[in-house]
Amino acid sequence: MRSLFALMLAGYALGAAAAVLRPGGRGGRGLVAAGAVLGGAAGLALALQVLLTGTPFVLEAPAVLSIADGLLFRIDRLGALFLGLVGFLAVPCGLYGAAYSEGYEGRASLRLLGALLNLFLLTMSLVPCAGNVLTFLFMWEGMSLTSYFLVLTETDEPETVLAGGWYLAMTHAGLALALAAFLLMATSSASTTFGDLRAAAPALSPSARNAVFLLALLGFGSKAGIMPLHVWLPRAHPAAPSHVSALMSGVMIKMGVYGLLRVGLDLLGGGPTWWGALLIGLGALSAVIGVLYALMEHDLKRLLAYHSVENIGIIFIGIGAGLMFQSFGLPALATLGMVAGLYHTINHACFKGLLFLGAGSVAHALGTRNMEEMGGLIKRMPRTALFFLVGACAISALPPLNGFASEWLVFQALLGGSAIPQPEVAVVMPLAVAMLALASGLAAACFVKAFGITFLAIPRSARAEQAHEAPRSMQAGMAMLAMACVALGLLPFAVVPILGSTLAGLGRVTPAAIELTRSLPLQVPGASGQMSPPLLALGLVVLLALLPLGLRLLGAERRGRVGDTWGCGRIGQTPRMEYTATAFAEPLRRVFAELYRPTRDLSIDFHPASKYFVQSIAYRSEIHPWIERLLYNWPLRGIRRAAVWVRRLQAGSLHLYLFYLTVAFLVLLTMARWWR
Amino acid sequence: MRLFSKILQVGLATEPLPPTSHEVVRLLHEVDDRARRLFGRALAIREVDAGSCNGCELEITGLTSPVYDSERFGVHFVASPRHADLLLVTGPVTRNMAVPLVKTYEATPAPKLVVAVGDCSRTCGVFKGGYGVAGSVDQFVPVDAFVDGCPPEPAAILRGILAAVGRR
């Protein structure tokens, strides 16, 4: 294991070094990619070893950073799961980046992109490996900073800089809150290693535990992107290069989930019912509102970013259900809920990564992310279209792919809510079921739009007409993830026991819960539903294969001919005659108009002679997320006012500053004297 | 509830189809055996107004009424020529409708039939020689049967349709 760990570090370091020393050309980009792939594969192998054998991997380096116990790496099963997730996504994204970064050739940002990508992967891999608070926060901050600079790779666009600003501010606010949570826990513990924190947690008062949980929720939740702390997601993710967006959306936000699980479940050992209820509530809200805003987007990557908010909501629903069941002493259902949340974590990483890589290929070929300029790409980029379709079906929870398997598990966990003795609490479950189902249906509608408008019908612009297929390495990255989506969907019985074992010993969750037989049906005691994705897939494939045979037996006509699209006999067909993305989402926009509150600007130019003759009409409608305005405007205004006030201290006079220095020095001396 | 008591009161309003003289319905050629076998019991019709005065259309709408009830012969109207087997064309073909008529014919999958309804479709009727008229229907699409009249009665139109598919 030690060698795998070293290999992982070496791989990423190699990639970073290659990026700095020799970034350009196919060889340089290939080396950078190879570094990322090697590091990722080593990380995945290490994670699998820990998961399958159960022996944790410990590495101490107290000499490095000797404050607060130095660096300590301890990979237990929960950490290994998230480490494996990083490695799992690093391989295809690294491969993808080899060809994608060709667009940055000849620019300084190529060096930065390659180096920071590897450093980002390195720090992100080390976050779940951390064994004490210092290591955790150090790696967390490294992850945030590297991703911030990666987001800023395209600094020539002003909105990118703004996006970076939002991201930096929110991630540091989250860091501060998480640090506060850890420090609060550390008040009653001997040291800041996770082992000691866990041991000292029962000594905390209930109000302290609640405070720690809330701080952790706010801190890690903002990284995860739960509502209402999600505002940085739709700004930062589209701005970053596509494979970085895939990693951010696929893995980085899951680190928020990891942090919450580590603090809430592992260190604190679970808590009162309202913890779980709060998570379910926030999750359900994120799921529905996230997908509603995704529906109205026609920037392909921003649409995917909003969907990440939705899926984090679903993960939180699963985990919240688990915590809630645990507080009622229902271990089987608790494990079910947690496992459902964790399974969705993996699945989301898989299909969201795939979708971002696909969107990146499209943006790379067309030079735009605007769906209204796309169309007809299925004939020009057939393989990208196929992979994107697999991702779209997976995220819409269509059987037999992986999105359906994990959503089914979340449903089953919520349906187990009937076992909760208190009816006023139990009513949370059906509401969550309803909101989850609504989010899932709306996601399907959104992806019909995303895939249909982008890839089908006729090209809506010259750029779309001249699009070309993505290069080989980009296709390879997407193909890997597409196959993983199918595999994870068909073989849940292989994945679920591993997920269950990660929860063993955490909090008071016993691993007895999910008895998965080694046979095909995915059986869930306690909620007792049953489903077998491989048999389902087999049935569908058999039916699809039998259909042409059946048609032949029926003596169906085999002739076919190609003609024009039926348009009531009109003379020609132009792209203006097809449906647009905005039009597709219009019925839902009307249905949810109260939530969206679209602004409407209509100006009509009349002919000077008579107002019955219209010369031109200009119509403009925009949707601004008013939740953001409501929740963020007043703190921002307050901070700005405070900053203006503080600026008065900076009068510019050197004498004044010397005076400040003297006063501070005197105060510190007095404090040092009195504290003795 | 008044609706249902009225329905019960009226009963079945469909009348048996009266015979039509053979001068009104002109079959241009022998009915294709394949068409007879295929469309004998189920026929989908797409109506095309190639510039008519809508007199024929009013009579055609009578076909789906309870009195004439074309559905009892398996004949029903469809929205798209892709779903259709038979095109029911009315009116002299105006210059603007010439290309759409041909496109509708091309959009219909084979095997297909065309029945042209009204005097206008065969001889351009009262609009003959007008500046907007491009010609009769058989100058643009191959016609299988004409139904004469200005406008022809619904019974005659139905007889024409049935004759085109070889039903008495």
Add this chain to the structure above:
Amino acid sequence: MVAIIGFALGVSQAALALLLAPGLVGLVRWLKARLQNRRGAPVWQPYWELAKLFRKEVVVSSNASWVFRAAPFIVFASTVAVALLVPILLVPLPFDGVGDLLVVVYLLLLGTFFLSLAGLDPGSAFGGMGASRAMTVAALAEPTVALAIFALALSAGSTNLGQIVARTMSGPAAVSPGHLLAFLALFIVTLAETGRLPIDNPATHLELTMIHEAMVLEYSGRYLALIEWAASLKLLIFFSLLSNLFVPWGVAAGLTAGALTLAVASLLVKLVILAAVVAVLETRIAKLRLFRVPELLSVSFVLALLAVTSSFLLR
């Protein structure tokens, strides 16, 4: 041996459903015709229509891709897969372990998903409009379906279809107000998902009023036949779900010949009754404007929510 017989019976149950489906649609049309005081086509008219469609050539738009050609097969295969999972004649079902009620719902969503993509593919505005509306209605019907499933699963203790039917059959005490409310909610969802009035008019010719029809305007020949057959099978499946989940008496519990004949007879009776209800409803009410449909769906959502609450309180 028993497993093979069970498998064969399951497959033949689905085959029976497939054979009956066009007749069910024909029955609804015949009843509507009679209610319109006209003779109408015979009940087996849709069979002739399907037979004719299979013999017509296919015309495909030059803008369309493989999605357009694959969609009818995917829709048909997913609908037949649902027919294999749903209790039409038998309980316990031979394919019980393969999928439960949630799988059924999402398989139907799979069909709608691909049909909507096929509506967008040729690049016509009609198809796009149909796709947009169909996905809107499907998405808004999802919460109702999920809650109705929840209500049923609460009393049965499982989302497994066989178990739900068995629980309802176990005695009149199993029938609760929650059942009735869930039935009403699911009835409205049936109308929405199968494209009947007041949500969608299956016989309309005006493209602006179409939802399902608009997506299939480009299809012809054998593709159209597959889609129409799948749509009628979907109607039969929804009717079977409505009748067998809430009024399951008559469903065969064993594999004896007597039980199976009784099952077929009771299925036919239930289908005829539901067909009559739908025909009368379609004659009496007019189509709702598209933007009023969410109001109707929210009524069904409230009914489902009440069903769940009453199931909780009366446990």
